[in-house]
Amino acid sequence: MRPFIKPATANAPAKVKDGGVISLVKAGDAAYNAKSGELLLLPGGALSLRQIKERLSVRLFEEAGLQPVNCGSDEAIFSLAERYVRDWGDSALSYLDERGRDIRLLGWSKDVAAAEQKTDEIMKAASDELEQICAGTPFSFVEETIPDGRSFSLLFPCEQGAIGARPGFLCRSCGKILLADSPFEFRSPQPGENEPEEELKEVATPGANTIAELCSQLNLDVKRTLKAMLYVAASEKADGLSPVASFIRGDYNISLSKLSCWLRNEYGLLGLRSAEKQELQSFFGEVAGYCGPVGMPENVILVCDSSVLGARNTVAGANHPGYHCTGCCYGRDFAGKIADIAQPGEGSPCACGGSFEATALRDAGVIQFGHDCKNDAPASEKVDKKLSYRDREGSHEYPVIWRGALSAERILLETGRLR
Ligand SMILES: [Zn+2]
Structure with a gap:
């Protein structure tokens, strides 16, 4: 052998x-x-x-x-x-x-x-x-x-x-x-869900064009903020670009892949990409760093991640530079289709009660x-x-x-x- x-x-x-x-x-x-x-x-x-x-x-x-x-x-x-x-x-x-x-x-x-x-x-x-x-x-x-x-x-x-x-x-x-x-699909409960709805108010937040700076100026939990991500996508049929405003709770990030897939299924849109400076101004107005879901132009596709559903008394951009709105409530102040477009991350909650x-x-x-x-x-x-x-x-x-x-x-x- x-x-x-x-x-x-x-x-x-x-x-x-x-x-x-x-x-x-x-x-x-x-x-x-x-x-x-x-x-x-x-x-x-x-x-x-x-x-x-x-x-x-x-x-x-x-x-x-x-x-x-x-x-x-x-x-x-x-x-x-x-x-x-x-x-x-x-x-x-x-x-x-x-x-x-x-x-x-x-x-x-x-x-x-x-x-x-x-x-x-x-x-x-x-x-x-x-x-x-x-x-x-x-x-x-x-x-x-x-x-x-x-x-x-x-x-x-x-x-x-x-x-x-x-x-x-x-x-x-x-x-x-x-x-x-x-x-x-699973998101942790909204922090303010049992509070009475506050009045929608504009507050000056000079220089707060990031979530971190906003939280520090207003002494906020990141979960009480809405983050905006602005994109453009092309239609399979019509010429031109469609503006897309996506909103997500401040502690999550958007998955471009999931958002692309959703836009393709819902609207037949392809080629999702970040809006360039020129496009930001022409589609959304002067909103860079201060974009919010309240009062978005009608032609903009507004989509909210599941983490926004039921948001109450949250803080979002006021759609003009240097200002945010406090007391924003989903359903009362803004709506928008709800979709699963978030990336799971370190600490994201699991349906079992644990976290990732x-x-x-x-x-x-x-x-x-x-x-x-x-x-x-x-x-x-x-x-x-x-x-x-x-x-x-x-x-x-x-x-x-x-x-x-x-x-x-x-x-x-x-x-x-x-x-
Ligand atoms: Zn688990």
């Missing part, structure tokens, strides 16, 4: 923070090239990687109907689907393809609801298997808002600087994970669907063709593409912690 190389060592590799890498190296299953950031898998690690791919592939086939193929490109998978959809129907619309250390997921659905159901099945099947592979290691598929559909990333809380780490937020009480552009804190998350895969996949897929992976065919019953269309990948390497790093 020839021996496998398995150079187990008690010493952690120098300067490596990734707990997964450290365990694999100590077990003698991998070496780490710190210069290139490459994980070199020794026989033990390579075998585990193969097992992870195998187990996920079998589970995704059995529970979600993904056909295991070996094609090497999305283009090739498309040609398989096109060739077999007439005779094999649904079975010929869902694929998984092992590519190096990744498993590519790709398929077509007849509408958004069907794509949603399919991605749910895929996440369920992958989670069922991952619970066994990563026994006890916490992970979640976390939704992020993307322009034309929905995206779910497979994330494991990890160390800063770990392979594949990205910033996000974790509630340590319930384990819920959020990314900066995740849907995030910033953390690093290992990104180990994604599954997403939409009508317009060409927008965000890298050029090498572009498959923007709708699948369609004709038979005696007429023509059949599968215009919604779902796609994703699972990284067996990053999952292996998580199982490394169990060694």
Whole structure:
């Protein structure tokens, strides 16, 4: 019997923070090239990687109907689907393809609801298997808002600087994970909700064109302020730009991605960007730093984050330089559509009663669907063709593409912690 190389060592590799890498190296299953950031898998690690791919592939086939193929490109998978959809129907619309250390997921659905159901099945099947592979290691598929559909990333809380780490937020009480552009409906109660409504009053606040300065001049809790962010966006149909004024409680920030998505769904607007100086003046007037929702011009699209709903006796810009209004009440003094457009942040409240804190998350895969996949897929992976065919019953269309990948390497790093 020839021996496998398995150079187990008690010493952690120098300067490596990734707990997964450290365990694999100590077990003698991998070496780490710190210069290139490459994980070199020794026989033990390579075998585990193969097992992870195998187990996920079998589970995704059995529970979600993904056909295991070996094609090497999305283009090739498309040609398989096109060739077999007439005779094999649904079975010929869902694929998984092992590519190096990744498993590519790709398929077509007849509408958004069907794509949603399919991605749910895929996440369920992958989670069922991952619970066994990563026994006890916490992970979640976390939704992020993307322009034309929905995206779910497979994330494991990890160390800063770990392979594949990205910033996000974790509630340590319930384990819920959020990314900066995740849907995030829960907001803490309004501070003044039980107070009687005050009179709307203008007060001089010279030089208070930031929330911090405003709070210090009026001795306010940041939660008693409204922050304005002014944008312009282009219509798909009409020429010209539409002005957009968004309002959010002072302790939150706007997610441009969520706001873009909302404007696209509600008004068909595209290309959201900050209003330039000239545009500020012509659309909103002399309001820079002092913009508020009371008395906005009629043509401005006014949208308020959920954190503004029920705001009472809050302070907002008065729409002329050097002044703010106190006693602003949502519903009485201003309205505006309510939308979920905030970014979660450090300290944001969780529905469980806990709060979110910033953390690093290992990104180990994604599954997403939409009508317009060409927008965000890298050029090498572009498959923007709708699948369609004709038979005696007429023509059949599968215009919604779902796609994703699972990284067996990053999952292996998580199982490394169990060694
Ligand atoms: Zn929680």
